[in-house]
Amino acid sequence: MIRPLNHIPDSCAVAIVGAGPSGLSAAIELKRLGVNDVHVIERESAAGGIPRHCGHPPFGMREFNRIYKGPTYAKKLVAQALANNVALHLDTTVVSLGRNGLLHLSSPHGSAELLAERVILCTGVRETPRSARLVSGQRPLGIVTTGALQSMVYLYDKRPFRMPVIVGSELVSFSALLTCRHAGIKPVSMIEANDRPTAWNLSRLLPLASGTQLRLNSSIQRILGRVRVEGVEVIDRNGTVSTESCDGIIFSGRFVPESTLARLSHLDVDPDSQGPVIDNFGRCSDPAYLAAGNLLRAVETAGWCWQEGRRVASTVHRSLEGQLPDSGEYIRVIANHPIIKYVLPQRLSINEGSMHSDTHPVQHHQLQLRVSSTAKGVLSIVSGERTILMKRINTLPERRILVNLPSSTRDMVDDTIRIDFNPS
Amino acid sequence: MAVRPLVADIYDVIVVGAGVVGCAVARKLTLEGARVIILEKGLDILDGASKANSALLHTGFDAPPGSIEQRCIADGYHEFLKIRQQLNLPLIDCGALVIAWNEDEHDKLESIIDKSHANGVTNTRIVSAREVSQMEPDICTGAIAAVQVPGESIIDPWNTPFAYLLQALSNGARAERNCEVTGGEFDGIHWVIDSSCGRVTGKCVINCAGLFGDELNNRLIDEPLFNIRPRKGQFVVYDKSAAKLIRSILLPVPGERTKGVVVCRTIFGNLLVGPTAEEQQSRVDVSVDKSILNQLTKRGEQIVPALSGHSVTATYAGIRPATDSKDYHINSKTDLHYISVGGIRSTGLSAALGIANLVFDHYSKLGEPLDPLDPPDRINWPQINSISEYDKRDWQCDDNGGIVCHCELVTQREIAAAMTGPLAVRSLDGLKRRTRVTMGRCQGFYCTARLCELTAGQFDRPLCVSSDT
Ligand SMILES: Cc1cc2nc3c(=O)[nH]c(=O)nc-3n(C[C@H](O)[C@H](O)[C@H](O)COP(=O)(O)OP(=O)(O)OC[C@H]3O[C@@H](n4cnc5c(N)ncnc54)[C@H](O)[C@@H]3O)c2cc1C
Ligand SMILES: Cc1cc2nc3c(=O)[nH]c(=O)nc-3n(C[C@H](O)[C@H](O)[C@H](O)COP(=O)(O)OP(=O)(O)OC[C@H]3O[C@@H](n4cnc5c(N)ncnc54)[C@H](O)[C@@H]3O)c2cc1C
Numbered sequence: 018m019i020r021p022l023n024h025i026p027d028s029c030a031v032a033i034v035g036a037g038p039s040g041l042s043a044a045i046e047l048k049r050l051g052v053n054d055v056h057v058i059e060r061e062s063a064a065g066g067i068p069r070h071c072g073h074p075p076f077g078m079r080e081f082n083r084i085y086k087g088p089t090y091a092k093k094l095v096a097q098a099l100a101n102n103v104a105l106h107l108d109t110t111v112v113s114l115g116r117n118g119l120l121h122l123s124s125p126h127g128s129a130e131l132l133a134e135r136v137i138l139c140t141g142v143r144e145t146p147r148s149a150r151l152v153s154g155q156r157p158l159g160i161v162t163t164g165a166l167q168s169m170v171y172l173y174d175k176r177p178f179r180m181p182v183i184v185g186s187e188l189v190s191f192s193a194l195l196t197c198r199h200a201g202i203k204p205v206s207m208i209e210a211n212d213r214p215t216a217w218n219l220s221r222l223l224p225l226a227s228g229t230q231l232r233l234n235s236s237i238q239r240i241l242g243r244v245r246v247e248g249v250e251v252i253d254r255n256g257t258v259s260t261e262s263c264d265g266i267i268f269s270g271r272f273v274p275e276s277t278l279a280r281l282s283h284l285d286v287d288p289d290s291q292g293p294v295i296d297n298f299g300r301c302s303d304p305a306y307l308a309a310g311n312l313l314r315a316v317e318t319a320g321w322c323w324q325e326g327r328r329v330a331s332t333v334h335r336s337l338e339g340q341l342p343d344s345g346e347y348i349r350v351i352a353n354h355p356i357i358k359y360v361l362p363q364r365l366s367i368n369e370g371s372m373h374s375d376t377h378p379v380q381h382h383q384l385q386l387r388v389s390s391t392a393k394g395v396l397s398i399v400s401g402e403r404t405i406l407m408k409r410i411n412t413l414p415e416r417r418i419l420v421n422l423p424s425s426t427r428d429m430v431d432d433t434i435r436i437d438f439n440p441s
Numbered sequence: 442m443a444v445r446p447l448v449a450d451i452y453d454v455i456v457v458g459a460g461v462v463g464c465a466v467a468r469k470l471t472l473e474g475a476r477v478i479i480l481e482k483g484l485d486i487l488d489g490a491s492k493a494n495s496a497l498l499h500t501g502f503d504a505p506p507g508s509i510e511q512r513c514i515a516d517g518y519h520e521f522l523k524i525r526q527q528l529n530l531p532l533i534d535c536g537a538l539v540i541a542w543n544e545d546e547h548d549k550l551e552s553i554i555d556k557s558h559a560n561g562v563t564n565t566r567i568v569s570a571r572e573v574s575q576m577e578p579d580i581c582t583g584a585i586a587a588v589q590v591p592g593e594s595i596i597d598p599w600n601t602p603f604a605y606l607l608q609a610l611s612n613g614a615r616a617e618r619n620c621e622v623t624g625g626e627f628d629g630i631h632w633v634i635d636s637s638c639g640r641v642t643g644k645c646v647i648n649c650a651g652l653f654g655d656e657l658n659n660r661l662i663d664e665p666l667f668n669i670r671p672r673k674g675q676f677v678v679y680d681k682s683a684a685k686l687i688r689s690i691l692l693p694v695p696g697e698r699t700k701g702v703v704v705c706r707t708i709f710g711n712l713l714v715g716p717t718a719e720e721q722q723s724r725v726d727v728s729v730d731k732s733i734l735n736q737l738t739k740r741g742e743q744i745v746p747a748l749s750g751h752s753v754t755a756t757y758a759g760i761r762p763a764t765d766s767k768d769y770h771i772n773s774k775t776d777l778h779y780i781s782v783g784g785i786r787s788t789g790l791s792a793a794l795g796i797a798n799l800v801f802d803h804y805s806k807l808g809e810p811l812d813p814l815d816p817p818d819r820i821n822w823p824q825i826n827s828i829s830e831y832d833k834r835d836w837q838c839d840d841n842g843g844i845v846c847h848c849e850l851v852t853q854r855e856i857a858a859a860m861t862g863p864l865a866v867r868s869l870d871g872l873k874r875r876t877r878v879t880m881g882r883c884q885g886f887y888c889t890a891r892l893c894e895l896t897a898g899q900f901d902r903p904l905c906v907s908s909d910t
Binding site: 060062070108110112123125126128143144146148149151152153154155156159161162163164168169170172173174175176177199200238239240243244245273275277280281288368433 | 544679680681682725726727728729730733734735738740750752753754755756757836837838839840841842843844847848853869882883884885887889890891892894902904905906907908909
């Protein structure tokens with residue numbers, strides 16, 4: 018039997034799934050725009066998302082013009098949401114998505130349904146765990162991701178080990194290092210497969226001075242230990258294998274969108290971005306659903322996600338007012354070179370008609386993309402035989418690339434546009 | 442070392458080993474009226490071969506006709522179907538397809554049908570390539586034909602044996618974990634068993650030590666009776682999003698040595714590819730190997746091409762207690778009041794209840810009459826909490842305490858329940874097997890910290906400790 022949950026209505030104008038930076042900013046902005054009936058559903062017992070357990074700066078520049086540590090930043094956002102009378106439902110999980118905005122929920126009180134005119138999915142990203150990386154070895158205690166470590170350290174004041182290795186050298190790997198330091202944990206080394214750290218930033222590298230060895234051109238070949246982690250076998254580029262003693266492993270980074278809900282639902286999911294397919298308004302393949310934040314792709318900063326939340330709020334507002342073009346007609350955007358990891362949005366709404374109102378000037382179509390390895394050359398945006406735009410790039414992997422397209426889709430002669438890449 | 446008696450009682454039966462076989466044997470003998478104690482060396486039950494398998498309930502259609510194994514599987518299968526609702530054990534009765542991918546395999550299908558008929562599984566039939574693709578539209582088009590085996594099913598590999606043992610306990614049996622049997626003597630009337638948790642006296646010993654069966658025989662009766670040849674099987678588990686790609690259990694046509702790689706759903710709503718068959722020395726090393734896992738994903742994607750768009754949730758390996766010969770080794774030493782149940786290599790989950798019946802036959806010949814728990818309404822039937830993806834789950838019910846593990850939708854109430862009661866879990870592994878916490882796609886990214894808190898002080902090997910210690 019399905020019973021109502023505490024305070025959650027049967028229906029509402031807008032339901033937001035996830036109270037991280039993107040979900041909270043969307044909620045706040047909707048309130049500011051005068052949309053009243055906004056409900057944020059959050060499965061944790063506190064709102065704020067990932068920054069709640071990132072006990073280090075810099076958060077908040079874009080949002081508050083100041084730099085905070087993650088937990089303070091999260092508190093600020095939540096306070097702002099509450100000040101704007103956003104309805105926050107904690108300890109409540111959205112279990113599945115139905116057509117036209119029908120959400121199935123679970124809370125300590127049982128299950129319920131909520132029918133929302135619009136749903137904004139803001140469920141964020143997580144890291145790739147050991148299993149999905151297919152790492153060899155047994156399954157001893159002491160293998161975690163950065164997120165799990167941060168939660169233990171910053172939310173519960175616990176630690177799972179004393180001298181782990183860190184796998185990866187993305188920004189978040191350095192957060193792992195800082196988290197360890199905070200908890201008195203001494204990582205023995207940081208293991209990176211490439212010949213340089215993915216996050217190349219000297220100030221971030223400083224913690225290495227504290228005795229953690231950076232092992233480039235290396236990867237984990239096998240986990241040693243049966244009950245607890247006892248070490249790792251590390252193989253370098255020349256095939257030399259060495260054993261590193263440690264009592265834990267932090268698998269850091271290799272972010273993936275937490276797109277479970279979309280995957281298990283009727284929504285289209287992009288195999289490249291691994292998030293839901295969206296159009297330039299943030300609408301999913303069922304236009305009752307929109308998406309924002311890192312769910313869209315891995316991975317941007319909190320500030321970027323916050324901004325996406327705001328932007329999607331304004332399109333939700335317009336769509337509730339009937340001011341968005343129909344979502345059924347669109348141009349597909351496809352990456353046409355293997356080096357392109359993903360491109361967003363995956364669809365451009367054909368923007369003739371009601372969009373050209375004076376109050377809501379047409380936005381430029383902005384494409385976001387990333388490359389999977391260092392890339393130097395020319396990106397071209399091609400529709401049919403026509404090249405709409407060329408852009409020279411010289412970039413490292415995991416860097417955001419933005420391409421502004423002309424606002425009108427009139428020049429786009431074909432039903433798809435392709436992103437080509439010619440290295441130079 | 443001073444050895445204190447564990448309890449003053451004399452048990453009718455001492456079962457050594459709480460794998461699926463020991464659990465079923467303890468249940469059967471308890472329900473027949475014996476006072477039973479089961480001794481398990483692991484922190485939790487199911488710590489050996491039974492910790493990792495494909496979780497298929499076999500009909501025995503392809504077992505060697507006339508073997509003890511075939512008899513036990515057939516009996517165990519029917520017994521499972523008979524009792525499963527009383528214990529609330531979940532099952533997916535999706536049936537299997539033994540698929541021929543080439544002409545050689547095609548040639549073997551008739552003999553598979555003949556064998557299944559000889560084994561009493563009479564509803565098997567050959568289905569054409571067209572039927573196969575109608576039944577399983579997402580599998581690759583290369584299938585030539587298949588044998589359909591409607592009875593093959595999917596069950597819960599851990600809560601099933603847990604329920605067997607729980608029923609034994611709720612009818613008077615006793616279980617000791619963290620209790621390794623190190624030796625013992627039979628004085629003509631009684632067995633006095635030495636264990637890491639004390640001395641236990643009983644009238645009969647049943648060795649259900651699985652991967653250590655030969656070692657235990659050596660310890661107790663000075664001869665191994667058989668030699669365990671550990672055979673590892675690795676698996677890849679895909680995300681729940683992949684489960685919709687298939688319906689049936691997809692079995693290969695068996696080769697000379699192994700059953701080959703199976704693709705099937707799990708009761709938890711995932712999709713499983715495996716196992717391999719790798720001889721090894723170690724009886725405990727359940728390492729996975731990257732190159733093998735890659736082969737498995739490749740094989741999986743050959744059979745179900747759309748799998749390539751789905752992510753891997755987990756990888757694991759189990760070890761079969763295989764021996765030099767193919768059949769089970771179930772022997773009794775009547776003069777020693779000793780029954781050895783060994784070499785239950787790759788079908789023990791299905792056969793366990795049948796093995797238990799056979800063990801009871803052996804026991805009956807020892808001349809130790811029992812007062813059966815009769816009438817049947819004296820028997821307690823504890824209902825277990827089903828965590829099948831296809832049943833109603835606790836998160837759908839009132840007062841569940843909230844979801845802790847978001848990927849597997851495990852509630853706080855389910856975790857609390859697993860940590861109390863007669864078989865309260867004592868390790869993370871035990872908790873995983875009972876509830877599936879941290880076994881989903883994020884593997885603990887979201888819930889490990891919360892779990893540390895919820896299990897603090899409960900486990901010998903804590904997930905984490907306070908930062909200031
Ligand atoms: C370990 C880690 C460290 C990071 N460190 C930094 C950093 O230092 N600086 C930085 O700028 N960025 C960092 N990031 C990136 C981070 O994703 C962004 O900072 C930001 O949190 C993204 O905001 P979001 O709203 O998209 O998602 P999130 O902050 O992830 O919020 C998603 C929210 O949705 C909730 N949710 C998910 N599914 C459901 C459901 N089914 N029902 C109900 N609620 C649900 C979650 O509980 C969560 O609260 C880090 C990410 C990770 C994983
Ligand atoms: C890869 C794989 C796939 C499989 N797939 C299936 C399947 O789909 N269907 C099916 O029916 N079967 C399957 N099986 C087979 C099934 O898992 C085994 O047959 C079954 O688990 C054997 O159980 P057991 O109780 O005999 O042994 P175990 O599970 O090894 O139990 C023995 C127990 O005894 C304990 N023990 C040992 N020595 C001592 C001692 N001295 N003192 C105290 N305790 C001791 C151990 O700790 C252990 O818990 C599979 C097996 C594998 C490995």
